[in-house]
Amino acid sequence: MISSIAELISDRIGAMPAGERRAAQTLIANYPLTGLKTVAEFSTAAGVSSPTILRFVARLGFQNYPEFQSALQDELAAQLQSPASRTLNPASPAGGGAVSPMLEATLDNMRETFRHLSDKQLADIAGRLAERRGKTFLIGGRFTDP
Numbered sequence: 001m002i003s004s005i006a007e008l009i010s011d012r013i014g015a016m017p018a019g020e021r022r023a024a025q026t027l028i029a030n031y032p033l034t035g036l037k038t039v040a041e042f043s044t045a046a047g048v049s050s051p052t053i054l055r056f057v058a059r060l061g062f063q064n065y066p067e068f069q070s071a072l073q074d075e076l077a078a079q080l081q082s083p084a085s086r087t088l089n090p091a092s093p094a095g096g097g098a099v100s101p102m103l104e105a106t107l108d109n110m111r112e113t114f115r116h117l118s119d120k121q122l123a124d125i126a127g128r129l130a131e132r133r134g135k136t137f138l139i140g141g142r143f144t145d146p
Contacts, residue, residue, distance in 0.1 A: 020056040
């Protein structure tokens, strides 16, 4: 299940023509803000025509640019929620166990992250972690900051 437009782009970028690929790369470089601008501003930032932006949005499965922007706004709203509030009313865990909703959400996030990594990426990560020289730093947002 694809849960964000960025993931959708990642899955489809290989099949995009050069102009749409530039639009995708521009959006990912300043995600999601570039997509919240007008078509003209987005096209200028990507160095492509406005029709190319509209074709890019259609390739992602949106009927029109406002529908695309609405999806980006929904993603942004979900990101702005605190992790605790995202799990206040979760469905009860399978098997009726007493797993913490926060723990279940964390495990789901980890599973989803690994689902998007290729075997080569996992091997590279494992290789770097196995190196004894240097340190490994993990950075992130709300979950990893504390």
